[in-house]
Amino acid sequence: MKLALLNELRQQNPIVFNISNFVTVQDVANGLNALGASPIMSEEVAEADEMVGLASAVCLNLGAFTQRQVEQIETVGKLANEQHRPLVIDPVAVGAVAYRKQVATKLLQEFHPDVIRGNAGEIAALADVSWQAKGIDAGEGDGDLVAIAQACAQKLACTVILSGPTDVITDGTRTVKVMNGTPLFQVHVGSGDMLSSIVAAFCAVEDDYFEAAQTACLVFAAIGELITKKTPNLAAGSFTVQLLDGLQLTTVDEIKTVAAYQ
Numbered sequence: 001m002k003l004a005l006l007n008e009l010r011q012q013n014p015i016v017f018n019i020s021n022f023v024t025v026q027d028v029a030n031g032l033n034a035l036g037a038s039p040i041m042s043e044e045v046a047e048a049d050e051m052v053g054l055a056s057a058v059c060l061n062l063g064a065f066t067q068r069q070v071e072q073i074e075t076v077g078k079l080a081n082e083q084h085r086p087l088v089i090d091p092v093a094v095g096a097v098a099y100r101k102q103v104a105t106k107l108l109q110e111f112h113p114d115v116i117r118g119n120a121g122e123i124a125a126l127a128d129v130s131w132q133a134k135g136i137d138a139g140e141g142d143g144d145l146v147a148i149a150q151a152c153a154q155k156l157a158c159t160v161i162l163s164g165p166t167d168v169i170t171d172g173t174r175t176v177k178v179m180n181g182t183p184l185f186q187v188h189v190g191s192g193d194m195l196s197s198i199v200a201a202f203c204a205v206e207d208d209y210f211e212a213a214q215t216a217c218l219v220f221a222a223i224g225e226l227i228t229k230k231t232p233n234l235a236a237g238s239f240t241v242q243l244l245d246g247l248q249l250t251t252v253d254e255i256k257t258v259a260a261y262q
């Protein structure tokens with residue numbers, strides 16, 4: 001685990017270009033900014049080439065697209081591949097809505113993601129494993145999460161993060177589990193979207209995207225856990241505020257005091 005990447009990220013302040021969804025765009029921008037990256041958002045295909053050019057990493061969130069946005073997402077994904085920018089995909093609710101899986105499947109034939117970050121319902125859907133996803137949430141299933149993540153990574157030839165109470169990170173061969181976190185992440189819509197964009201920020205400072213992905217998961221989950229230990233009685237609203245403070249202020253040494261992974 002390369003926790004020193006957090007200091008590297010804060011020092012480099014990499015630009016991360018996001019196509020976010022309209023629900024959580026501000027969480028994503030402020031989360032990246034607080035952590036030490038430099039977010040930029042765009043919904044205009046005419047500036048896609050320049051946007052990818054100025055960014056050190058790209059995160060495409062499939063959370064609430066229109067047909068016009070799907071075209072923009074496809075253009076940006078292809079440009080990221082052409083311009084060798086690390087590309088992270090967040091396949092929101094592909095396990096719950098057949099149309100979304102159809103669109104995501106087509107997009108994944110048009111460009112190659114370096115990392116896909118989703119919950120169990122989303123990753124199972126992309127791996128063609130049976131699972132009862134529930135809207136944007138992971139839902140219910142009895143499959144082996146490590147096997148599902150590995151199947152998805154092998155099928156799509158990329159690093160996969162299957163997030164949840166335990167995050168599973170795999171490139172199909174190497175696998176790490178991050179046990180940190182707090183159930184409060186689930187009461188904040190956008191925790192997952194923030195994590196996906198933060199994964200992109202780590203990919204901007206580390207060429208081994210499996211390493212970048214696992215470090216991002218540990219940093220994000222450990223910061224969530226640390227703030228719940230520091231501040232009693234956190235709930236949906238106060239957790240959101242404390243999470244932003246935590247992203248800005250938490251040090252590598254503090255993360256090491258709770259880090260739990262294998």
Ligand SMILES: Nc1ncnc2c1ncn2[C@@H]1O[C@H](COP(=O)(O)OP(=O)(O)OP(=O)(O)O)[C@@H](O)[C@H]1O
Nearest residue numbers: 119163164165181182183185189190191192193221
């Ligand atoms: N029950 C839990 N206990 C500890 N940590 C959790 C729990 N559930 C989620 N997390 C953490 O929350 C973060 C977001 O992951 P999650 O799987 O909830 O994303 P998601 O389902 O895509 O969320 P979103 O609602 O934003 O789309 C990760 O860092 C994960 O480790």
Ligand SMILES: Cc1ncsc1CCO
Nearest residue numbers: 021023063064092136193
């Ligand atoms: C609630 C919601 N609906 C579409 S996207 C989104 C935010 C989680 O990504």
Ligand SMILES: [Mg+2]
Nearest residue numbers: 092136192193
């Ligand atoms: Mg999500």
